Each structure stands twice: as C-alpha cells, then as structure tokens.
Amino acid sequence: MSVTAAAGDSALQVNGGAYEAVIGIECHVELKTETKMFCGCRNVFGSEPNTNVCPVCLGYPGALPVPNRLAIEAIVKAGLAFGAEIPPFSKFDRKNYFYPDMPKNYQISQYDTPFTRGGVVSFWLPDGTQRQIRLTRIHLEEDTGKSIHAGSTDGRLGGSTHSLVDFNRAGVPLMECVSEPDIRSAVEAVAYLEALKRTFVALGVSDVKMEEGSLRCDANVSIRPTGASELGTKTEIKNMNSFRSVQRAIGNEISRQAEALSRGERIVQETRGWDEVAETTIVQRSKEEAHDYRYFPDPDLVPIEFAARDIARLRDELVTLPQPRLERLILHDRVSVVQAHQLIDTPGLADYYEETVALSEAPQATLNFVLGELSRLANETATAVASSALTPKALAEIVDLTSRGAINSKTAKDIIARVWSEGGSPAEIVEREGLGQVSDPAAVDGFVREVIAAQAESVENFRNGKETVLKFLIGQVMKTSRGKADPKLAEERLRALIAGSDP
Ligand SMILES: [Zn+2]
Incomplete structure (x- = not known):
C-alpha cells in the first residue's frame, strides 16, 4: 500500500500504478452591475444589513421580477471572450429548495437553456506548458442572502446562540461558469481560475474580489488509472x-x-467542505440530484431570444482580452511565460509595451527596458510606467539608439532616468548634448593610448596574463571618454594596442 504525489504535480502513484486526477470546477462570480438582477435595488458590498432590499428581492407575494439587461449582456460577453456559442433561445428556471436566507424558497437560475454553451479557457502553467480547459456552460442566476451565525467565536453555526440574516446580497446577479473535467492537478485548477479572473476583470463584468466573496468555487474531484476513459467516483x-x-x-x-x-x-460520492484550520476536507452531506430541485420555467419571466445584431454589437465591445494577448506575447514575441504575465497583470504595462513595439519593431529589446529599467523606476518613484513622462515614442527612440550603437547602455540608462521625470525626446537630447557613442576606431584609440600611458602597472599585469585587469582598463577608457566610447570597441583596441606596444 503506497501513495506518492509530488505537490502540485499531476503524476500520482497508487500501489505502484499510475493514476491521474480528474477535476471539474464550478465557479460563481458576482457581477459588477449598478442594480440587482431582477429589481432596482443597489448592488454594493458592505452596506448596513437589509438596507438594499425591496418587495422583489425579499420575495413578497405578487412582486414581479424584471431582468437586468446589462447582467445578461455581461454573461454573453464572458461567453464570447472564451469562444462559446450563444444559443438563440434561453429562459430562466426556478430551482426549488429551502434555505433561510432565500426568501422565495426558490432561486431564479437557468437549467437546460444557459446563455452560453462551450468555449475554451486557455492558459499557461508556471513551467511554460499551455493548457486548454473546455467550458460546459456559463449561466446566470441570482445570489442568495447571507446568514450570520452570531454568538460563536468562529462565525459558524456550531456554538452560535442565534442566527441573523442579511438580504442585501439576495438577488445580486451571479454568473456560474461550469468547466468540463479537464483539469488534472491543484496547480492547474488555480491557473484556470486566475485565467477566468483576468478575463472577467478585463471585460469589466466583475471585480472578482475573493475576500468580498465575489468569486466562490466548488470542485468535483476524482482519480482514475492514467489513460482510462471511465471516470472514478x-x-x-x-x-x-x-x-x-x-x-x-x-x-x-x-x-x-x-x-x-x-x-x-x-x-463515496458526497459533498465535502474544506476546513482551513484542520487542513482537510470533511463530509457535509450526500449530493442532491438535479431532480431534487424540481426545476421548471419561471412563469414570471418571458424567454429571451438574442438578435444577431445584438450579439455582433457585444462582440465588437470586447476589449483587448488577456487570453489572445498572452498568446501573442508568448507565441509570437517569444516573451517568457513569467514575463508575459508580468506585462498583463500590471495595469497599463502590456498596452505600453505593445505601443512601443509597434514603433520600435524590436520586441526583445523593448521588453528588456520595460521589465528592467522602467519597472525599477516605477517601483522607486511609485509611478506607473504608463503615467511617467517617458512616452512609448521616447522609449522606441531609446531602443533604436541603442540597437544602432548610437548610444551605449550606460547613456541609455541616464537618458531614461531624465526623460522619466522631465519628458522630451531622447534622440534630441543625444544630438544636442553630444552624448552619441564614439564608435570611430581612431577616436577610441586616442582614449586607449591615454589609459595605457596612465596605467602602466595594470597594463604590465595584463601583459603577464592577469586577464581580469582588462575590465578595469575598459572602465578607465569609459571614464576618459565620459561614458561615450563603445565598450566593445574599447576592449578590442585595448587588446590590440597593448599587444602591439613595447613592454
Ligand atoms: Zn430589491
């Protein structure tokens, strides 16, 4: 009897046989709308309990729901972002169950006609592997209220003396994303959720604040012999x-x-809760079947049919999405997975990089400046790269000046630091102040001869085989030339002139 599994790895050994995990994730994301899903109450987090409520979201008899158009459009956009199909016909259904924080005793959800079907979430793991997880569906439902178990020390039911209920959250639009069981490890599950989060934030459909409960998720987990097609329990x-x-x-x-x-x-097929303190999952209850919920079409809401022109309009409204952008950066520009995520996850940085590359046509050199010197200055000055006085056009000039050898890397750094705060054109500064790199061998020879004459002892040491002295001598040439000599040429000429001169 033995089990081995590296942390976060998908390789799993049970009694010597290879096993794999099969994971599907359902995640609930609160939409960032002005008002709730079926009434005009405000959708905000952190209000005084039971202040954003009305007869509709409190489930008063006779109160009728009116769907929030922008919430429906948000779901369609989310689907389109992952290449999902938008079926022309959808409807809302009632999911019947009793819960103290759900005043109607049913939740308006979608059963067999979700707003979106299919689609693929594509992302990279930290080790550089690309993964694609199929989506089953994305549907729209309303959130429930929130029970607060008071009098207990840990906020849970056990040990509490009484329970309170806050209906501010009841009726908040909730998007449910269901994945196919394509996920193979815990690390992949997190990367998948990060990819969803990144896209929803970019679309502006949710702010995905887990600490405020705006993204909550459940996972279906089983294991099976690697290569088997049947699913385990x-x-x-x-x-x-x-x-x-x-x-x-x-x-x-x-x-x-x-x-x-x-x-x-x-x-055993069951629902288990994660106990953060004990670091283990614990049995909660056996799982309900769909038929336990007695789904039926909500008679208070008419079915929804999308016009092709509405879908086309929503498709046009999709902003530059992280998923295709990461693909472009990693596969086309050859940016590493880690660096590509740095660009995408720092607000404005990917835009800045792309605008610069459009002008410089040199992805790698541009990337080195953006993630190197510019990010360092951003940290130091607490100014976002995109808000500094150094425009993409100015950076493109720097990239051009260095790649042509017109300035060396030290001058580039100095100019970047100046333009960062003062603005201006690097090309003009170089021209005006004569900062151009000296690449003329005759001129460099002048500096080299000066250094050879002044540093006789070091030159002698170098001649006797002490190779490390050369670095010092190059430094002296740079100093003599006020930082303008081409360092490569300086090295070449130092070697040649020392070899050619008499001891
Ligand atoms: Zn309301």
Whole structure:
C-alpha cells in the first residue's frame, strides 16, 4: 500500500500504478452591475444589513421580477471572450429548495437553456506548458442572502446562540461558469481560475474580489488509472474562498482519495467542505440530484431570444482580452511565460509595451527596458510606467539608439532616468548634448593610448596574463571618454594596442 504525489504535480502513484486526477470546477462570480438582477435595488458590498432590499428581492407575494439587461449582456460577453456559442433561445428556471436566507424558497437560475454553451479557457502553467480547459456552460442566476451565525467565536453555526440574516446580497446577479473535467492537478485548477479572473476583470463584468466573496468555487474531484476513459467516483468540495485554499483543498482531496484506494476502500460520492484550520476536507452531506430541485420555467419571466445584431454589437465591445494577448506575447514575441504575465497583470504595462513595439519593431529589446529599467523606476518613484513622462515614442527612440550603437547602455540608462521625470525626446537630447557613442576606431584609440600611458602597472599585469585587469582598463577608457566610447570597441583596441606596444 503506497501513495506518492509530488505537490502540485499531476503524476500520482497508487500501489505502484499510475493514476491521474480528474477535476471539474464550478465557479460563481458576482457581477459588477449598478442594480440587482431582477429589481432596482443597489448592488454594493458592505452596506448596513437589509438596507438594499425591496418587495422583489425579499420575495413578497405578487412582486414581479424584471431582468437586468446589462447582467445578461455581461454573461454573453464572458461567453464570447472564451469562444462559446450563444444559443438563440434561453429562459430562466426556478430551482426549488429551502434555505433561510432565500426568501422565495426558490432561486431564479437557468437549467437546460444557459446563455452560453462551450468555449475554451486557455492558459499557461508556471513551467511554460499551455493548457486548454473546455467550458460546459456559463449561466446566470441570482445570489442568495447571507446568514450570520452570531454568538460563536468562529462565525459558524456550531456554538452560535442565534442566527441573523442579511438580504442585501439576495438577488445580486451571479454568473456560474461550469468547466468540463479537464483539469488534472491543484496547480492547474488555480491557473484556470486566475485565467477566468483576468478575463472577467478585463471585460469589466466583475471585480472578482475573493475576500468580498465575489468569486466562490466548488470542485468535483476524482482519480482514475492514467489513460482510462471511465471516470472514478467523484466528491464535491465546497467552501473554498481563496486561490490558496483551492490549491490546498484539491491537493488534499486527491491524496485522501489515493490513500483510500490504496487501502482497498471505495470512494463515496458526497459533498465535502474544506476546513482551513484542520487542513482537510470533511463530509457535509450526500449530493442532491438535479431532480431534487424540481426545476421548471419561471412563469414570471418571458424567454429571451438574442438578435444577431445584438450579439455582433457585444462582440465588437470586447476589449483587448488577456487570453489572445498572452498568446501573442508568448507565441509570437517569444516573451517568457513569467514575463508575459508580468506585462498583463500590471495595469497599463502590456498596452505600453505593445505601443512601443509597434514603433520600435524590436520586441526583445523593448521588453528588456520595460521589465528592467522602467519597472525599477516605477517601483522607486511609485509611478506607473504608463503615467511617467517617458512616452512609448521616447522609449522606441531609446531602443533604436541603442540597437544602432548610437548610444551605449550606460547613456541609455541616464537618458531614461531624465526623460522619466522631465519628458522630451531622447534622440534630441543625444544630438544636442553630444552624448552619441564614439564608435570611430581612431577616436577610441586616442582614449586607449591615454589609459595605457596612465596605467602602466595594470597594463604590465595584463601583459603577464592577469586577464581580469582588462575590465578595469575598459572602465578607465569609459571614464576618459565620459561614458561615450563603445565598450566593445574599447576592449578590442585595448587588446590590440597593448599587444602591439613595447613592454
Ligand atoms: Zn430589491
């Protein structure tokens, strides 16, 4: 009996046989709309309890829901961003169950006609592997209220003396994204969620603040012999409220199942909650089946049919999305996975980089400046690169001046620091102040001869085989030339003139 699994790795050994994890994720994302899904109440986090409520979201008899057009459009945009199909016909259904923080005793959701079907979420793992996870669907529903179990020390039901309910969240538009079971490890699960988050933030449909509960997710986890097509028995993990807990809960559940199988036990289909403190998943209840919810079309809401021109308009409104952008950076510009994410995840930096490359036509040199000197200055001065006085046009000039050898890297750094705060054209500064690199061998020879004459002892040491002295001598040439000599040429001429001169 043995189980081995490297942390975050998809390779899993159970009693010597190779196993793989099969993971599907359902995640709920609160939409960032002005008002709730079916009424005019404000959709804001952190208000006084029960102040953003009305007869509709409190489920008063006879109150009728009116769908929020912008929430529906947000779902369609999210689907389009991942290449999903937008079926022409959709409707809302009632999902019936009792919960103290759900006043109607049903939740308006979508059962068999979600707003979007299919689509692919594409992303890179930190090791550089590209992964593609298929989406099953994205549908729209309303959030429930929130129970607060008071009098307990940890906010949970056990040990509380009484429970309170806040309906501010009841009726907030909630997007549910369901993936196919294509995810193979805890690390992949987190990378998948980060890819979703990045896209939703770029689309402006949600601010995805996990600490405010605007992204919550459940994972279905099973394991099977590698290469098998049948699925093993799955468990559903609930209650994961940070990327860190997603990674640890899934990793923990994979190990638990592998250990159970290695002991010859069977996996029981059940819902398990993640206990952050005990660092383990614990049984909550056996899983309901869809038929337990008695879904039926909501008779208060008419079905929705999209016009082709509305879909076309929403497609046109898609901003530059992170997914195709990462692909362009990694596959076309050959930017590393880590650097590409640095560009995308720093607000405005990818725009700045792309605008500069459009002018400089030199991706690698531009990237080196953006992630090197410019990011350093941004940290030092607490100014975003895009808000500095150094425009993409100015940086493109620097890239051009250095790649032609017109200025050396030291001069480039000095000019960047000046233009960063003062603005202006690097090309004009070089011209006006005569900062151009000296690449004329005759002129460089002049500086070299001066240094050879002044540093007789070092020259002698070099001649006797002390190679490291050369660095010092090049430094002296740079100093004599006031930083303008071409360092490569300086080295060449130093070697030649020392070799050619008499000891
Ligand atoms: Zn309301």
